[in-house]
Amino acid sequence: MRGRILEINNDENSVEVIKALASEPRMAILELLNKAEMNLNEISERLDMPAPSVTVNIKKLEEAGLISTEYQPGSHGSQKICKRTYDSILISLPGSNVHFDTNMVEISMPIGNYKDFKVEPTCGLAKEDGYIGILDDTRSFLEPEHIYAQLIWLRKGYIQYRFPNNLPDKTILNNLELSMEICSEAPNYNEKWPSDITVWVNGIEIGTWTSPGDFGTERGKLNPDWWNSDQTQHGLLKIWSVNHNGSYIDGKQISDTTLEELNIYDDNFIDIKVGIKDDARNIGGLNLFGSKFGNYEQDIILRFRYDYE
Known part of the structure; x- marks a missing residue:
């Protein structure tokens, strides 16, 4: 990981990013993914979060571009692997x-x-x-x-x-x-x-x-x-x-x-x-x-x- 920075400047994606961050469960997921890439089951177990809730929150973070996912072969079929895409976010407020x-x-x-x-x-x-x-x-x-x-x-x-x-x-x-x-x-x-x-x-x-x-x-x-x-x-x-x-x-x-x-x-x-x-x-x-x-x-x-x- 290389200190990746997301810069947002009052564009249409800014609101989606801020909405995605305005959630304690999603912030916990981002903190967890800073340590390692994980599949949905691992995230659910580590955070003691129901699997359906993990799925919903992962989708929100993925839509905002804050995580990326890919499917990899697993012991029981394919598994969805999640990783964090940025380490810092710089926000330029309107009029800045x-x-x-x-x-x-x-x-x-x-x-x-x-x-x-x-x-x-x-x-x-x-x-x-x-x-x-x-x-x-x-x-x-x-x-x-x-x-x-x-x-x-x-x-x-x-x-x-x-x-x-x-x-x-x-x-x-x-x-x-x-x-x-x-x-x-x-x-x-x-x-x-x-x-x-x-x-x-x-x-x-x-x-x-x-x-x-x-x-x-x-x-x-x-x-x-x-x-x-x-x-x-x-x-x-x-x-x-x-x-x-x-x-x-x-x-x-x-x-x-x-x-x-x-x-x-x-x-x-x-x-x-x-x-x-x-x-x-x-x-x-x-x-x-x-x-x-x-x-x-x-x-x-x-x-x-x-x-x-």
Whole structure:
């Protein structure tokens, strides 16, 4: 799964999507299908929901495009397999100045390809086939292998990346969006371990999200076999964005910082920093997941949405 985003803009499908989401049983089905593809009987058993109700709700979600289904051979005839089609939904309300129908540039940055860091233990890095360097030793972040990291964790500090500025010439930037799978960092794991995680763009703070915990109860879908089950397993897919009106996390405004303050046009690169501020209320560390760990098959994604002059 790759952090798939559905963008709706006051069109005829918007109402159907919103209606489909306005149901606790259907939201429970979407949450369940985030963990694995399932047939109707499995959904019925896991949610303790009557089979006819499952069928009706699946049809509503399918009509809204929020899940897809296919028939596969089973032990007793064919079975209907359901899977979720999106991980996030971005809604542009009528009259909004945020437009998602513009041109877009997307850049994927491997989490191990950082340009700078400042970390404090507990800290470490892992790749697909094992740890990198020595656990809780900051020198491990200087190992040449760090570029292959698929999971990075730290108790305090930051990781900084330099993205190429691929915004085309003679364009007007309307929206900058940054998405990543992330969570707190606790010993082993702790579902109730808040941490204030902040993002900076070109040195300008755009917003802080308080992660509720370090998630380890359910195994990450992408984690390699060697990764122990008593450790951090997955994060949450979070989206920071900035437009001409302010800065947002998952569509909710969290600051008045605008695109104009980020000096996007000044250089051929854009610096992105993710970390824990020294004076944060909740210093609970962070885990950053690459495309081979956690639940989302993506690295750090930077998107530009723009119009031509």
